[in-house]
Amino acid sequence: MEQDSLVEYGARRVIITITAILCALLEIVDSTIVNVALNEMKGNLGATLSEVGWVITAYAIGNVIIVPMTSWLSQQFGRRNYFAASIIIFTVFSFLCGNATNIWELVFFRLVQGIGGGALLVTSQTIITESYPIEKRSMAQAIYGLGVIIGPTLGPPLGGYIVDNYSWPYIFYINIPIGIAAVMMTLQFVRSPKYSEKRKAKDVDWYGIVLLAAFVGSLQYILEKGHEDDWFESREIVILTVVAVIGFILFLWRELSCKYPIVELRVLKNGNLRIGTVMSFILGFGLYGSTFIVPLYTQSILGWTALQSGALMIPAALTTAFMMPIIGKLLTRGVKQQILVSLGLLIFFIYSFWGYKILTPNTGKDDFFWMLMVRGAGLGLLFIPITSLSLSTLKGKEIGQGAAFTGMMRQLGGSFGIAAITTFISNQTSIHRENIAQHLDANSFDVQQRVAALKASFIAKGYSPDVALQSAYKLLDLNVLKQASVLSYMDVFLYLGLLFLVCIPFVLFVKERKGREPIDVSEAMH
Structure with a gap:
């Protein structure tokens, strides 16, 4: 793959960066904006609470299935075509979601929207990274990271505002003009790398695709619905657990024995990527877990509106945004990623312990402010260094493959986090x-x-x-x-903090890269 030919300069680079960030934002905002509108949808479509929960689950399943395949699909169809097609699928199905007449129609449209959206994140990061010369790559990561961190926080207040002032279909319609602009900019400005080979239809790892979808889809379902269905008391959960376990074993066997695997597992021989993959899982667990628990607490215990609890998270997101370019600069100057990640984990522990200390049945808005600012700083120190650590010793095509792993593990970490937290809260209560x-x-x-x-x-x-x-x-x-x-929420904060504290020694053992070449980070981050 010719790396340097993709570096852009001047206005072109600015336009490509804006296009890629727009697409990443589209996909991320859409995964959280819906949370606020579930009540409206429930009344409007005559659905039960567990049925309407599927609007979130279906999107996550679509995402998780497609993310590991993005590297391969980009090679098959050319990156620009695949990226543009994903935006079109995402936009068309956003329109259909807004027009859905019953709950299962909406769930199906969300699944397909999630399949379109999964590609937007991983591919937009590669596009940004490859448009910058190698010495500016850490900075490119920082620019991309801004979008990724601010996205989940923008969702709830934006969704709250739209639902209060308009009606729920508008949370989907808002994607349409942005999607159209992004497709036009992609076709006009984004270029595809030259790939040495394309696979013929008979070489495609169809079994791998089916096994991956079966294993990841079942796992995601179990995590999202397990608590509601009382875990293994439910026949569906038991069957899907068997499917997930068998699917996982067969998938591993298939990918390691197949000539052209859909997911290149051999890339995990790389030690740094292995540790980075585990760290991405823990980051997802903490990131999604804490993004989920604070609004839940303020709404269910303190009786705040969706808009109030969404607005509470904004200053913390701005703190992270402020940290991103500083961390990009530190990495470019050669500060070790291990040190930054360890510091981030320590700060996250302080945030969690602080939460454990301040929770009461009437904690005020001001009590949360500094605690959430600390969370923002900790996230900034974890995001880019974990990604660059995972991918620092990979080359060429391996970067995209490694990135797909870290992206998928962060998504699954988030699902595990939310499933574990909801079950834990109900048992502890x-x-x-x-x-x-x-x-x-x-x-x-x-x-x-x-x-x-x-x-x-x-x-x-x-x-x-x-x-x-x-x-x-x-x-x-x-x-x-x-x-x-309140006591069970306090327990969640305490245990989340301890989880991050325990990880610090492992991070410090990560091998140092040979030489001091600039970091070439590509893809990932969900």
């Missing part, structure tokens, strides 16, 4: 609830006084004495549940 209830003795003077005071306040509102007493006990029970929920 029932444990804490029992513990608190044991300490509430009906004969205790304090408890009797509290019940009497609540009963009196209900009588004052015009309730009859027996209804007032029932209402007083109900309210007391709700307070117990709220306290138990």
